[in-house]
Amino acid sequence: MLSAVAEARRVLRSPDPVSGRPHGLLVDIHPTDEPTHLEVWHAEYGAVGNFVEHPDNLEAIHRVPVGWLEHDESLQDFTAATDALVEALDQGFSLQRSTTFDYRYFFDTLDEFTEYLEDNEEHARASDELLERALMAMKEAVTTPKLVMVQRTVVTALRKYA
Amino acid sequence: MPLATPSDLELKTIRSLVGFSGCRVLEIGAGDGRLSWPFAPEAAQWIALDPDADEIAAARTEKERDKEKEKVRLAIGDGRALCFPAGHFDIAFFTWSLC
Numbered sequence: 001m002l003s004a005v006a007e008a009r010r011v012l013r014s015p016d017p018v019s020g021r022p023h024g025l026l027v028d029i030h031p032t033d034e035p036t037h038l039e040v041w042h043a044e045y046g047a048v049g050n051f052v053e054h055p056d057n058l059e060a061i062h063r064v065p066v067g068w069l070e071h072d073e074s075l076q077d078f079t080a081a082t083d084a085l086v087e088a089l090d091q092g093f094s095l096q097r098s099t100t101f102d103y104r105y106f107f108d109t110l111d112e113f114t115e116y117l118e119d120n121e122e123h124a125r126a127s128d129e130l131l132e133r134a135l136m137a138m139k140e141a142v143t144t145p146k147l148v149m150v151q152r153t154v155v156t157a158l159r160k161y162a
Numbered sequence: 163m164p165l166a167t168p169s170d171l172e173l174k175t176i177r178s179l180v181g182f183s184g185c186r187v188l189e190i191g192a193g194d195g196r197l198s199w200p201f202a203p204e205a206a207q208w209i210a211l212d213p214d215a216d217e218i219a220a221a222r223t224e225k226e227r228d229k230e231k232e233k234v235r236l237a238i239g240d241g242r243a244l245c246f247p248a249g250h251f252d253i254a255f256f257t258w259s260l261c
Contacts, residue, residue, distance in 0.1 A: 004190065004241035008254035011188060011246045021252075027180050028256040029172075029197075081260045101175045153172075157179045 005088045012160045023160035026093060030081040032100065032152040036124050038066040038134055039148045042141035064137045069124040069149070085156055093158035105149040110135050113147050173200055182208075185252035190241035191259020195221035195234060202234045209246075211239035 005026070012024030044060050089095065107113040110131060117126055126134075138145045176197075182205045192198050192210035194217050202208035212218050218238050225231045239245070241259060 004256070004260060007242055007244045008188075008190070008256075010248050011244050011251050012254055013249045013252055024249075024251055025180060025253045026256070027176075027253055028260050029176065030256070030258050030260060081256075084260050097179050099175060099179065101171055103172060104169065155175050155179055 003084070003091075005084055005091055005093075009092050009160055014160075014162070023162070025096065026088065026158040026160065027156070028081065028085060028158075029153060029155045031078045031103065032154050033075045033079045033082065034152045035071055035075070036069045036149055036151045038069060038126070038130060039150060040064040040066055040134060040137035040141060040145050041148050042145040043143040062141075063148075064141075066134045066137055067130045069126055069130070071124050072122075074123045082154075085158065088158055092160060092162075094161055096157040096159045098154060098156040100152055100154045103151045103153040105151070107147040107149070110138065110147065113149070168197055168200060176201075180253065180255075182253065186250060187253045187255055188244070188246065188251045189255045189257060190239075191257045192221065192236070193217045193257070195224055195231070195236070197255075197257050198234045199224075199228075199231055203230065205233070207235075208233055209235045209237065211237050211241065211244075213238065213240045 008026050012026065013021075014024075015022050041061050041063050044062050105116070107116065113134070114126070114131065117124060134147055138147065182201045184204075184206050186207040187201070187205045187209070189198055189208065189210045192212045193214070195210055198208060198210045198221070202210075210221065212221075215238050218236050221234075221236050225234060225236065241256065
């Protein structure tokens with residue numbers, strides 16, 4: 001069986017001299033191998049409905065770092081994805097652009113968060129100490145808090161070349 | 163592990179790197195179609211593959227519920243053995259699936 005990168009290269013188009021369109025693009029999105037961390041967010045001012053859902057509100061949000069989640073083997077999958085992209089540079093692709101962003105998961109309660117982790121235990125776990133710190137930070141919030149799990153994610157575009 | 167609905171930040175970041183308008187796109191590891199639905203309407207063709215039959219079934223249910231999602235063609239498939247002709251796609255989009 002061929003690698004996914006080699007197969008992608010095969011099905012991507014070559015340049016079209018008529019339309020002038022260049023070679024096809026391989027685009028990938030996956031989390032980095034940086035461990036996921038937990039924060040508690042609350043608004044700096046009075047109660048604001050759905051404040052975390054509006055990016056313009058970010059400056060008005062107080063973010064309290066709580067700590068890191070624990071991972072077993074899931075980070076190895078993300079390392080493998082990064083390695084596959086690096087290898088693609090030797091397999092007929094050139095780097096067009098790459099950027100990272102924080103993928104955020106929002107939870108209203110600690111129970112909601114722990115239920116989510118139970119459903120996805122192969123990816124990450126939270127220690128009792130981390131959960132206690134999160135609960136404390138949520139209690140200390142001056143407005144309705146959100147529990148936020150943050151996972152660094154990378155998006156990369158590679159251009160096929162002849 | 164991604165949530166069912168992509169965030170504005172995620173969509174904006176992807177759009178900052180790639181334009182899908184008028185393109186023939188092969189999405190590999192599409193899951194339940196989370197990232198197919200927002201981008202597919204602007205593409206010329208959008209084929210979403212996932213090796214997990216349950217995920218594709220969930221995507222089919224979602225597609226049947228919403229006519230705007232008709233453009234997405236869903237199939238069970240592995241990115242390492244593609245049954246498409248050479249040079250067919252403008253974009254191969256790996257969504258949390260490359261390894």
